[in-house]
Amino acid sequence: MVIYLESCRITIRVQPRASSDGVLGFLEDGTLRMRVTAPPVDGAANAAVCKVLSKALGVKHAAVRVTHGKTARRKIVQVTGLSEAEVRERLAG
Incomplete structure (x- = not known):
């Protein structure tokens, strides 16, 4: 038996070295x-992005990973186990 988990990719704009961790919401172009x-x-900001996002979405840390933009402020993150609609719903509330 093969089971495929739902997943989605989110474009994120990250501000490192901020005064606090947090998800600020979606921009007009759909970027979080x-x-x-x-x-x-040394990947500290990427690890923090995964930790903060997994907590905000209520998923395990391993379900969130940076797939593109590891050295840039604009990143693409894959979330396993949630659809795009579920991600937007959880981050909106």
């Missing part, structure tokens, strides 16, 4: 704005 306190050094 986030801020993390971690500096963009």
Whole structure:
């Protein structure tokens, strides 16, 4: 038996070295704005993005991973186990 989990990709604009961690909401182009306190050094900001986003979505840390933009502020993150509609619903509330 093969079971495929639903997943989606989200474009994120990250502000590293912020005063607090948080999800700020979606921009007009559909990009999610986030801020993390971690500096963009040795993958610390990427790890913080996954941690903050997984907590906000209520999924395990392993279900969220950065797939593109590991050294940029604009990243693409894959969320396994949720559809795009579920992600938007959970982040809106």
